[in-house]
Amino acid sequence: MTKDQLLTRRRALLAGAVALGAAGTAGALTLGPEDGPAPVAAPAAGAQAGRPLKPSAYRLQPLTGYGTPRTRAAPLAVRHEPFLRVSGRGRTMMLTFDDGPDPRYTPHILDTLAEHGVRAMFFVCGEMAVDNKELLARMSDEGHVVGNHTWTHPLLTQMNRGQIRSEMERTSDVIEGAYGARPQWFRAPYGAWNRAAFQLGAEMNMEPMAWTVDTLDWTTPGTRSIIGRVEDGAAPGVVVLSHDAGGDRSQSVRALRSYLPELLDAGYHLTVPPRRLA
Ligand SMILES: [Zn+2]
Numbered sequence: 001m002t003k004d005q006l007l008t009r010r011r012a013l014l015a016g017a018v019a020l021g022a023a024g025t026a027g028a029l030t031l032g033p034e035d036g037p038a039p040v041a042a043p044a045a046g047a048q049a050g051r052p053l054k055p056s057a058y059r060l061q062p063l064t065g066y067g068t069p070r071t072r073a074a075p076l077a078v079r080h081e082p083f084l085r086v087s088g089r090g091r092t093m094m095l096t097f098d099d100g101p102d103p104r105y106t107p108h109i110l111d112t113l114a115e116h117g118v119r120a121m122f123f124v125c126g127e128m129a130v131d132n133k134e135l136l137a138r139m140s141d142e143g144h145v146v147g148n149h150t151w152t153h154p155l156l157t158q159m160n161r162g163q164i165r166s167e168m169e170r171t172s173d174v175i176e177g178a179y180g181a182r183p184q185w186f187r188a189p190y191g192a193w194n195r196a197a198f199q200l201g202a203e204m205n206m207e208p209m210a211w212t213v214d215t216l217d218w219t220t221p222g223t224r225s226i227i228g229r230v231e232d233g234a235a236p237g238v239v240v241l242s243h244d245a246g247g248d249r250s251q252s253v254r255a256l257r258s259y260l261p262e263l264l265d266a267g268y269h270l271t272v273p274p275r276r277l278a
Contacts, residue, residue: 088269100122100243101132110138147185151167151171212238
């Protein structure tokens with residue numbers, strides 16, 4: 001990563017933090033025990049989001065294969081803030097990996113997750129996904145959840161609606177082709193959300209997902225530092241942000257090998273959101 005890119009990311013990160021701060025109370029995604037059926041995605045208390053989705057709007061679906069006809073569910077409510085946490089029974093956490101897939105790092109992350117039988121979320125960029133479709137197929141095979149992280153990782157707050165739509169739509173198209181289903185989650189690059197992104201996300205049947213703990217792994221702070229941020233931040237409901245692309249992510253790969261077994265030893269259940277009917 002060049003110095004310019006780093007500075008842009010830093011500025012964008014700050015912008016994102018402000019945007020999140022202004023959004024008010026953090027929303028939590030409610031998960032059923034063991035990712036079971038009938039979870040409810042409820043807005044945070046006091047949130048202005050529309051009616052919560054009915055539990056009946058959810059059920060587990062096989063990750064591959066669409067033999068049965070799909071029933072169109074009611075359109076998603078437009079949210080005013082992203083989910084920042086998950087809430088489930090006991091020590092539930094979620095791991096998320098952004099900006100990939102990258103053939104240099106993503107396979108190692110998938111290997112470590114598989115070794116421990118853990119599923120995670122991958123917020124992929126279209127321009128990475130289109131060249132690494134086999135990695136999306138592997139994510140599908142291994143039960144991971146793929147979300148939309150735009151095509152080129154721009155600051156959405158500096159784009160018009162048509163540009164944002166194109167960034168999101170093209171990415172959902174390539175995910176559908178390689179992963180086998182359109183994404184049901186999206187994450188704004190740099191956490192910089194705006195009204196158009198929430199509206200377009202809902203229109204495309206995607207819920208907004210942010211994070212609780214940022215490992216800051218993209219600054220390559222050292223493997224120990226990444227491990228420390230995860231372990232210090234570990235708590236029920238925490239969503240961890242890491243990266244499997246966008247630069248040298250070997251520290252992120254090594255850190256996962258260390259903190260994942262430690263989280264499991266500490267009794268954490270690592271989960272992903274269940275799939276909704278599209
Ligand atoms: Zn990103």
